[in-house]
Amino acid sequence: MSNLVAYFSHPDPFNPEGDGESEPPSGYVQRDGSVLGTVQVMAEVIAKVTHASTYRIQSKRIYPSNFKILEQISKAEKQRGDRPELREPIPDLKDVENVFLGYPMWWMDAPMAVYSFLEKADLKGKELYLFAAQSDYGLAGTLKTITDMAKGAKVNQTPLSASCYLTIEQLQQEVIAWLYKVNG
Numbered sequence: 001m002s003n004l005v006a007y008f009s010h011p012d013p014f015n016p017e018g019d020g021e022s023e024p025p026s027g028y029v030q031r032d033g034s035v036l037g038t039v040q041v042m043a044e045v046i047a048k049v050t051h052a053s054t055y056r057i058q059s060k061r062i063y064p065s066n067f068k069i070l071e072q073i074s075k076a077e078k079q080r081g082d083r084p085e086l087r088e089p090i091p092d093l094k095d096v097e098n099v100f101l102g103y104p105m106w107w108m109d110a111p112m113a114v115y116s117f118l119e120k121a122d123l124k125g126k127e128l129y130l131f132a133a134q135s136d137y138g139l140a141g142t143l144k145t146i147t148d149m150a151k152g153a154k155v156n157q158t159p160l161s162a163s164c165y166l167t168i169e170q171l172q173q174e175v176i177a178w179l180y181k182v183n184g
């Protein structure tokens with residue numbers, strides 16, 4: 001049996017530099033000259049500690065780094081309840097026991113591609129652990145929404161909600177403390 005970390009995180013790896021017109025939104029982490037998402041940093045820690053494989057949930061649509069444009073696109077997707085097509089097929093989950101699902105809060109919700117994943121992935125019989133990054137507005141209704149959607153999965157009711165204003169070191173510490181709490 002194995003573990004999987006499935007996560008959505010911006011910046012998009014296909015467009016890491018953005019268009020230079022706006023400041024990157026909060027929650028971007030710089031490491032060795034490259035820009036990482038907060039959720040990406042959290043996912044890397046979980047994968048390392050739990051020896052999990054990773055799957056990055058990406059919409060086929062390439063999101064801009066320009067925050068104003070991203071805001072408009074993501075808001076419209078949420079209002080329409082879009083289920084964007086995913087860029088990569090969902091990995092084989094047959095032997096996966098624990099799934100760690102990570103997402104940033106977008107408009108008091110998860111990005112719509114996370115729901116595309118949840119609708120497509122067969123999570124029956126698996127333990128599902130949620131971890132999210134947010135700019136201090138919390139997880140809103142996402143724990144309940146995801147618990148309702150992930151039919152047949154046992155959704156752990158202690159999600160990790162990390163502030164995007166933490167440093168990489170603080171984030172790592174929060175993730176490790178949370179893993180001990182939920183997973184022993």
Ligand SMILES: Cc1cc2nc3c(=O)[nH]c(=O)nc-3n(C[C@H](O)[C@H](O)[C@H](O)COP(=O)(O)O)c2cc1C
Nearest residue numbers: 010027037038039104105107108133134135137164
């Ligand atoms: C389009 C958009 C909408 C956001 N909406 C929220 C929100 O509703 N509540 C919140 O706390 N943070 C919100 N944020 C902040 C992100 O959740 C935060 O920056 C997070 O760390 C991003 O994770 P990432 O860098 O892995 O993508 C939003 C960010 C973006 C880009």
